Amino acid sequence: MAQPSDPVRRTGRIMWILAWGLSLLLLTWYFNQRLLREHNPNQQVRVLDTHTVVLEQNRHGHYLASGAINQQPVVFLLDTGATQMAVPQAVAARLELPAGQALPLSTAAGRVTGYRTRIKSLSLGPFTLYDLDAVIMPSQSDEVLLGMNALRHFELVQRGERMTITYMAPAP
Template sequence: MWLLVWGLALILLTWLFQQKLERDYNPNQQVQLLDSRTIVLDQNRHGHYLANGAINGQPVVFLLDTGATQVALSGPEAKRLGLPRGPELTLNTAAGRVTGYHSHIKTLSLGPLTLYDLDAVIVPGSNFEVLLGMNALRQFELTQRGDRLTIKYLTPE
């Protein structure tokens, strides 16, 4: 009986610890809304802004990356999302030059904010979160105060 109790306690503690690690890594699993056009993200413990979102209606985790020109996806993630692999191109990354592919995203959602018809790049053989690059981020006003980032959708003029 005691062995069963200790086993259940160990399973429960493992599950709780895993939940804490996930919240520390991505504290924005539920995006905070200020209004219909504004969200707030908290930094993770590494100083990055990650948030749950969707591409073409399928869930993804975004890493906001002002150093990325376009939205960038790993090869496995692009395959999971069913994104088309277009013409080959050479990409300049922090790790050096790599071969990638053009792609296209019909819809990209971050909380209630949805963008349409965005170019993207696929980086085969890599494994990372979806990088939310400047072709998406330029449509927002970004304000950082302390460890919080406010993202406001700019209405097209």
């Protein structure tokens, strides 16, 4: 003869299921945050003074940093081999950047068509640059390539796994 279910036992089972579910949720969140920090260890740019920041390399040896374009958050990938800033199409659409003249471009992935655009403001840590040329590129990336047209305003010094970026004030 089957006995009726004990309400205390049923409550205990529900609590165990909730505890396991909460544990899995917390572990998922923790490891997701860890992966984000490994991909972009510079989510909060370390500021030494008003003219200097320090970036840490990610596990692939790249320098990524959180910043902003036109006061909207983006992730920059410092690329000293890029002549201009390159904004992926999806990021450009989110930032509502106007697509100007079409440009045939040669990239590591081959020939593509990009579009000229202007960036009103770019912020990285305490630094803000204004009125920069950029190219909107067909790309699946979420990172904006920070090319030499922006990086030329800074002195970049790499030591080990750190890069010190110092703003070079324009000569009077």
